[in-house]
Structure formats: structure tokens, C-alpha cells
Amino acid sequence: MKAVEIGDGYGIDALRFVQREPVALGPTQVLIRVKAVSLNYRDLLVVNGIDRWRPPVGRIPVSDGVGDVVERGPAVRSLVVGDRVAGLFLPNWHSGKLTPAKLQRSLGGAAYDGMLSEYVVLDEQDVIRVPASLSYEEAATLPCAALTAWHGLIEEGRVKTGDTVLIQGTGGVSLFSLQFALLSGTSVIVLSSSDEKLERVGQLGVQHRINYATTRDWVKPVLDITDGKGVDHVVEVVGADNINQSIEAVAISGTISVIGLIGGLKAEINTEKIMSKQIRLQGIEVGSTEMFASMNQAIETNALRPIVDKVFAFDQAKEALRYLDAGRHFGKVVITI
Ligand SMILES: NC(=O)c1ccc[n+]([C@@H]2O[C@H](COP(=O)([O-])OP(=O)(O)OC[C@H]3O[C@@H](n4cnc5c(N)ncnc54)[C@H](OP(=O)(O)O)[C@@H]3O)[C@@H](O)[C@H]2O)c1
Known part of the structure; x- marks a missing residue:
């Protein structure tokens, strides 16, 4: 099978295209023919060997991918050949609160191979079926970016109609945050460095748009838009x-x-402002399988389509x-x- 791996050194230029044998299938594992990543x-942090994301030579990068189950081990119960599945970013985090053990494995990070490969072998617990309404290219966007946005705004943030989200x-x-915020009936303010991108954000139904490159003090317009109150x-x-x-732009008791x-x-x-405004600083790690399932349901019910900017061929990785x-x-x- 063809794959891309970390070469001798870091940086995009050091990546190498290789031929490998897929690893043998364990009893609870499935062989997946990857269709899109x-x-x-974060993939740039890994490829560039930054800080705790630094991988060893030979590691296959890229966390997010989707494909078809083409073979399954004898003890696999939850999947059949032909299922369309995505790998889970944090495969140990099935449900409940995050624990150190649930953080231990992450696909395409320093310690585990990722999805930039023609085939991958994963445990049946390490994947999730993707919405039938999405193409492979669209579904491949869900495991990290979409789930993080869903976790922050919906699962922990519990945004509601009438709230304002920056x-x-x-x-x-x-953009996933934007889509989930609009689905929740909130009023959205978007910051971008590009007027052209802000124009596209307007076409998605966002009224309040600020260019942070030309308006360096973007707190002022945010406060103007919210009548001095700040965003929720x-x-x-x-x-x-x-x-x-x-901290300046968020409302009292905002998140x-x-x-x-x-x-x-x-x-x-x-830190004084965090206290006096009663601000909730909420750290977000990607999310659990349970959250992913809820997000998939919302995507199907609301016919939400991920925003794919550009699609490249494998040899253009x-x-x-x-x-x-x-x-x-x-x-x-x-x-x-
Ligand atoms: N905690 C987690 O679990 C988790 C999960 C996913 C991602 N992340 C992190 O979240 C960040 C975004 O990830 P991503 O994959 O969405 O990246 P991405 O697709 O590369 O997008 C980054 C965006 O950041 C915007 N940006 C850059 N500087 C900005 C500034 N000063 N003010 C406002 N916006 C600015 C840019 O918007 P414009 O081009 O419009 O200016 C750019 O499009 C990364 O640091 C990533 O590591 C964390």
C-alpha cells in the first residue's frame, strides 16, 4: 500500500512517499481502505516536529481520515464490510469526563500512526460510522475540527438561542463553530484577516464581520455590536x-x-478581569466518541454540509x-x- 511518512528530519519537504505492507489484522480489528483525509x-505541528507533537522517523501523519471497511477480524461485532467509518482522534475517550488514560492515544500524533495511507488497520472501538448524507471528502473533516467545535460550543458551552458568539x-x-452556532440560533461575530473571506462568511448568513488585520483593536467594534455588554x-x-x-470582549459570566x-x-x-467578570475559561480537547455520535445526528438532521475549500490528490499531499x-x-x- 502507498503511504506518506516522516522522513529524516522535519518539515513538509522531508516527508516521503513509501510503499508498505498493511499490518496483520487482530481479532477485533478492521482493515480500512482510506478514501479521503x-x-x-495540528498536522503541521507534527510534520514540523514541534514540541510534544514531534514524531519519530517513519510515523504516518494526519489524524483525520475516512474510508470503507474491507475486511474484519473474527471477533468484530459492531462493523460489517462496506461500512463507511472515520478514525477517532482520541480513540480511548469513548464517553464521560476526560482522564489521563483517555488522552493517551491520538491518531497521527507523536506516538501513533495516522491516516495518510491507502489502508489502515484500527480496532473496531477506534472508529465511528460517518453520516450517510456526506461524501468521503466531507466526512473526512469531522474527527478533529468539527468535533472540537461541537464540544466547545454545544457539549460544554451549551450555547442557546439569543446568545452572541465571537x-x-x-x-x-x-467554520464548524460558525455552522453550529447558527444552527443553535445564536448571533455570530466573525474575525478574519481577509475581506474576501469575510464576504464569504456573509454569504453563510453572518451579519457581523470584522477584519482583525486592519482593525487591530477589534474589542471596540465587538462591544459596539453587543451594546457594550460583550459576547456570551x-x-x-x-x-x-x-x-x-x-477577556475584554466577553460578557460578564461569559465563556x-x-x-x-x-x-x-x-x-x-x-487574571483579575477573569475574576471580576466571572469569566469561565474552558479548555477544550477534541471530544469523545459519544459526542461524535451526537454531532453526527445533528449533521444528518439539519442536512449540514462541511465547508471543503480545496481537494488535492494523494500525490499532491x-x-x-x-x-x-x-x-x-x-x-x-x-x-x-
Ligand atoms: N484543543 C483542541 O482539541 C484542538 C482541536 C483542533 C484544533 N485546535 C487548534 O485550534 C487552532 C485552529 O485549528 P484549525 O485546524 O482550525 O486551523 P486552520 O484551519 O489552519 O485555521 C486557522 C485560522 O486561524 C485564524 N487566525 C490566525 N490568526 C488569527 C488571529 N490573530 N485572530 C483571529 N483569527 C486568526 C485564520 O483565519 P483567517 O485566515 O480568516 O484570518 C486561520 O484561518 C490551532 O491552533 C489548532 O492546533 C485545537
Whole structure:
């Protein structure tokens, strides 16, 4: 089978295309013919060997992929040949609260192979069926970006009709957050560095749009839009210093879903304001299988279609990663296999 793996060194250029034998099937495992994968910011952290995401040589990157079950081990009970399934980002987290044990395995990270491969072998517990309403390319966007957005806004955030939600950016997590926020009947404000992307956000039904590159003090317009009150929920994909602006922009007793680290891993933040405004800073890790099942149901019921920006062929995997790295995408970048 063909696959892409980490070569001698880090960076997109060091990735290598290889031929491998699929690993032998265990009793509770299934062989999946991967049809499409989608890229996340985290895949760049892995490929570039950053911090705790640094993988060894030979690791297959990319967490999110979907395909068909083509063979199953003798003890597999929950799946049949032909099922369309996605790998789970955190396969140990089936339900309930997050624990250290549930965080231990993550697909396509430092310690476990990912999905950028023609075939993968996974335990039946490590996959979930995807909505029949979605193409392979659309379904491949769900395991990380969509589930994180769902977890932050719906499962933990419990946003409701009439709330105001501030969304930073127009990447994968951001546009799923936008779609789930609109489904929940909230009023949405989107920040982007691009007027063209903000135009597209307007076509999705978002009235309030701010260019954070030209309006560096975006807190002021956010407060104007909310009559000085601030927003009920911030989807924080930037992190680090940026959280200080979110603290200013959020309402008293509002929530900030701390999801991203585009701005860095650490910062000095205004703890006094967190206290006096009674702000809830809510850290979000992707999500559980149980949450994924609820999200799939919402996607089917509401005929929601993930926003796929561009689809690349397998032999263009490096170009696809470069395209993501350049930050010109709107929604998800996908590779078909
Ligand atoms: N905690 C978790 O479990 C989890 C799960 C998924 C992702 N993440 C993290 O969340 C972040 C986003 O991931 P992703 O895959 O959605 O990335 P992505 O598709 O690459 O999107 C990143 C977006 O961030 C926006 N952005 C960059 N700087 C900004 C700023 N200063 N203010 C506002 N927006 C800004 C950009 O929007 P414009 O192009 O419109 O300017 C860009 O499109 C990453 O840090 C990732 O590691 C965490």
C-alpha cells in the first residue's frame, strides 16, 4: 500500500512517499481502505516536529481520515464490510469526563500512526460510522475540527438561542463553530484577516464581520455590536496573548473556549478581569466518541454540509500541507486517496 511518512528530519519537504505492507489484522480489528483525509493545524505541528507533537522517523501523519471497511477480524461485532467509518482522534475517550488514560492515544500524533495511507488497520472501538448524507471528502473533516467545535460550543458551552458568539478566523474549527452556532440560533461575530473571506462568511448568513488585520483593536467594534455588554461565548483559536482581548470582549459570566495555540503556548494574562467578570475559561480537547455520535445526528438532521475549500490528490499531499500552512484556506483542506 502507498503511504506518506516522516522522513529524516522535519518539515513538509522531508516527508516521503513509501510503499508498505498493511499490518496483520487482530481479532477485533478492521482493515480500512482510506478514501479521503482532511488536514488540521495540528498536522503541521507534527510534520514540523514541534514540541510534544514531534514524531519519530517513519510515523504516518494526519489524524483525520475516512474510508470503507474491507475486511474484519473474527471477533468484530459492531462493523460489517462496506461500512463507511472515520478514525477517532482520541480513540480511548469513548464517553464521560476526560482522564489521563483517555488522552493517551491520538491518531497521527507523536506516538501513533495516522491516516495518510491507502489502508489502515484500527480496532473496531477506534472508529465511528460517518453520516450517510456526506461524501468521503466531507466526512473526512469531522474527527478533529468539527468535533472540537461541537464540544466547545454545544457539549460544554451549551450555547442557546439569543446568545452572541465571537468566532476567530475562518479555518476548520472556526467554520464548524460558525455552522453550529447558527444552527443553535445564536448571533455570530466573525474575525478574519481577509475581506474576501469575510464576504464569504456573509454569504453563510453572518451579519457581523470584522477584519482583525486592519482593525487591530477589534474589542471596540465587538462591544459596539453587543451594546457594550460583550459576547456570551468566544471561540479562541489563537490563544496566548490573544486571550487578553477575548477577556475584554466577553460578557460578564461569559465563556471563552480555549481551543487553539496559533499565537503560542504561553502568555501573561489578566487574571483579575477573569475574576471580576466571572469569566469561565474552558479548555477544550477534541471530544469523545459519544459526542461524535451526537454531532453526527445533528449533521444528518439539519442536512449540514462541511465547508471543503480545496481537494488535492494523494500525490499532491505536500502541496496540500503547504496550502494549509500558507493560511489562504476557507474551511477544510482535503486529500483524496
Ligand atoms: N484543543 C483542541 O482539541 C484542538 C482541536 C483542533 C484544533 N485546535 C487548534 O485550534 C487552532 C485552529 O485549528 P484549525 O485546524 O482550525 O486551523 P486552520 O484551519 O489552519 O485555521 C486557522 C485560522 O486561524 C485564524 N487566525 C490566525 N490568526 C488569527 C488571529 N490573530 N485572530 C483571529 N483569527 C486568526 C485564520 O483565519 P483567517 O485566515 O480568516 O484570518 C486561520 O484561518 C490551532 O491552533 C489548532 O492546533 C485545537
